[in-house]
Amino acid sequence: MTEVVNLTTMEVDALMDADGGLNLTDGHARLVLTPQQSDIVAxxxxxxxxxxxxxxxxxxxxxxxxxxxxxxxxxxxxxxxxxxxxxxxxxxxxxxxxxxxxxxxxxxxxxxxxxxxxxxxxxxxxxxxxxxxxxxxxxxxxxxxxxxxxxxxxxxxxxxxxxxxxxxxxxxxxxxxxxxxxxxxxxxxxxxxxxxxxxxxxxxxxxxxxxxxxxxxxxxxxxxxxxxxxxxxxxxxxxxxxxxxxxxxxxxxxxxxxxxxxDWVNGGYERARELVERNRAVVEETLSPVGLKLADPESQISVARIELPQDGPDSDVLHKEMLARGVHVLPCAPFHWADPEGGLRYIRVSLARPFETVQSAVQTMAEAYRDLTPAR
Missing domain, CATH: 3.40.640.10 (Type I PLP-dependent aspartate aminotransferase-like (Major domain))
Incomplete structure (x- = not known):
């Protein structure tokens, strides 16, 4: 039986990672509750x-x-x-x-x-x-x-x-x-x-x-x-x-x-925006030194595409290397559902995570990309 791999199967694999790998796949808010949200959940x-x-x-x-x-x-x-x-x-x-x-x-x-x-x-x-x-x-x-x-x-x-x-x-x-x-x-x-x-x-x-x-x-x-x-x-x-x-x-x-x-209309929106934008900034700052950049710098949603240079490894190669290093992200070919090759130069990370998780994951991405890229 042929294994079907789509974005959701990759997200499920990240959730089920028994070794506790860093999960930057799905766009769901996997954050610590704010004090205001904690009061509601209570x-x-x-x-x-x-x-x-x-x-x-x-x-x-x-x-x-x-x-x-x-x-x-x-x-x-x-x-x-x-x-x-x-x-x-x-x-x-x-x-x-x-x-x-x-x-x-x-x-x-x-x-x-x-x-x-x-x-x-x-x-x-x-x-x-x-x-x-x-x-x-x-x-x-x-x-x-x-x-x-x-x-x-x-x-x-x-x-x-x-x-x-x-x-x-x-x-x-x-x-x-x-x-x-x-x-x-x-x-x-x-x-x-x-x-x-x-x-x-x-x-x-x-x-x-x-x-x-x-x-x-x-x-x-x-x-x-x-x-x-x-x-x-x-x-x-x-x-x-x-x-x-x-x-x-x-x-x-x-x-x-x-x-x-x-809560969202009483400060919750602003609190969430601040965290997402802090995470987006650390992605850009960490990846820029190895030649990677945000593909959509004006995006405001809680995910970010990273553009990979044409002369380096594509997102499938980088995705496999990230998995080997215990970090789950999404290669973008499946987003291009009518033309998967159109997504090979992009990889996606979720920003709806604690800052330390995003920072650690993108540092690993920078190291992985550098190791995969021959010295020029």
Whole structure:
């Protein structure tokens, strides 16, 4: 049986490393709780009690109100019944993939996290790439494309689709009877991505689906929610596909999200930004002396791509050497799901880690790259 290797299998290997290797793979927040977050987590027993006292619908509505407000989405359809709470954004993506008719042609942003493409291919959809260059040039796909997937901000590059560009895309989709699908899993980390996309999409009159996520924001060890929202114009069987997958998300986790969202707007965002930017700076400072640089210096999300020179080892070679030295990172070929060779000159690290972890890991990367590069 052929072993299937994708980004998630690499992330699982990092989590399961019995030797305690440094894990800079997944973009989840694997941080020490702040004092404010610790106070919230300490109230989890109370949340269990509340889950037996309060109706689920009331708890879910409070979580939706708090989260969407915290990330600037003030016209999201909160309270309409068109926001579904999932265990994760990956499950939400799979629900969307199952709701789309088999054989549908879908344009997917390229590069982006490979499980979006993998899930859609598994469900029988036909994929074509939408490059970041075409997105920024507002070159939108026509027929036979019936749905267009944009990741906002994009993972791994951090690209934020500007508001005007999203408006152009949504108006194009309305004219061409296409559905706009937005994966906004990293939205909460970037103010520039927090313009009200729901207002833009509704004003354009297109059918739309969005996926939001809390797992990238707070260090809650997989106690997270993926929120799947859709427009009144969307006639896909979203709710039926949802019902095939789960009954409901945990009311305890929903309460946790409500309180963490409250902290996010009361200093939590700034505290997280400070750590991420400190980590990004140490990556740049440590790798620059060996000729490596940040591929996306303007990125604000909690991952960073590192660009490798053409005359040195590629990311697959460096990745293997890093593993041998006890450090887990992600080679970027799988992000280029339609053209893996396009990612060979990039490697990705997570910044949502304690400073000492990032500092040690990138010091190892600098040493590994130097050892792999013949003296010139």
């Amino acid at each position: 109230r989890i027993p109370e949340m269990f009690v509340e889950a037996t006292r309060r109706p689920f619908s009331e708890i879910e509505l409070a979580a939706h109100k708090a989260f969407f407000s915290a990330v600037g989405q003030h016209t999201a359809p909160v309270g309409s019944g068109r926001i579904l709470s999932c265990y994760s954004s990956t499950l939400a993506t799979d629900i969307v993939a199952r709701a789309l008719p088999a054989g549908t042609t879908v344009a997917v942003l390229h590069p982006t996290f490979d499980n979006i493409a993998d899930l859609m291919r598994t469900r029988g959809l036909q994929l074509v790439p939408l490059s970041e260059e075409d997105l920024m040039a507002q070159k939108w796909p026509g027929a036979p494309v019936e749905a267009i997937v944009v990741t906002l901000p994009n993972n791994p590059t951090g690209l934020v689709t500007p508001e005007g560009h999203l408006r152009s895309l949504a108006e194009h989709a309305a004219r061409n009877d296409q559905t706009v699908i937005i994966d906004a899993s990293f939205r909460g980390q970037v103010r520039d991505a927090q313009y009200d996309t729901y207002a833009v999409l509704d004003a354009a009159g297109c059918a739309w689906i969005t996926i939001e996520d809390t797992g990238k924001l707070w260090p809650t060890h997989e106690l997270k929610i993926g929120m799947l929202a859709y427009s009144e114009r969307t006639d896909l069987p979203i709710e039926y596909a949802f019902s095939e997958s789960l009954l409901a998300a945990s009311p305890v986790v929903l309460q946790l999200i409500t309180d963490l969202a409250g």
